[in-house]
Amino acid sequence: MTRTILILNGPNLNLLGQREPAIYGSATLADVEKLCHDTAKRVGLAADCRQSNHEGKLIDWVHEARGTAAGLIINAGGLSHTSVALLDAVIAFEKPVVEVHISNIFRREEFRHHSWVSSAAKGVICGLGIKGYELALEAMAELVKQ
Ligand code: CA2
DSSP, rough: OOOOOEEEOTTTTOOOOOOOOHHHHHHHHHHHHHHHHHHHTTOOOOEEEEEEEEEEHHHHHHHHTTOSSSSSEEEEEGGGGOOHHHHHHHHHOOOOEEEEEEEEEGSSSSGGGGGGGGOSSSSEEESSSTTHHHHHHHHHHHHOOO
16 A cells, blocks of 8 residues: 655745745745655655646646545645635545645635635644644654554
8 A cells, every 4th residue: 555645735835935934934845845755754654745836737636646645735825725626636535635834824814714625634734834744744644544
């Protein structure tokens, strides 16, 4: 059985560490991906980290993961708040899903308070910075055992 977890980051998360450090911190996407690879190894998983600014590409990767991944960790960025199409792909995944947001979306503008992805997730982690990805992988190690 596969131990690979697909870790998806959505639009604009490639800019992490380059702008808005007060909201998103100073770590870059490369730092996030290193944290994910290191944490996955520690908890007996493998991380497949991908980022795209394109909704359809993210949806295609979720479809592909139906046959290749044991779980999904997703920070869909702004698409979290708008994309029913991405939600439908995540529902069709049918394996454990953990949603991550670096910032606390509930302390920000009201339009960020609702995420479509959340309704298909086993759990949601937000506001803990990039540590959220580490916590999501630790939770995923338990979820994939069930
Ligand atoms: O807090 C999060 O992780 C978000 O998913 C980040 C999204 C935002 O639309 C969500 O409401 C919450 C945006 C990511 C944009 O990342 C940037 C990083 C640096 C500079 C500019 C954008």
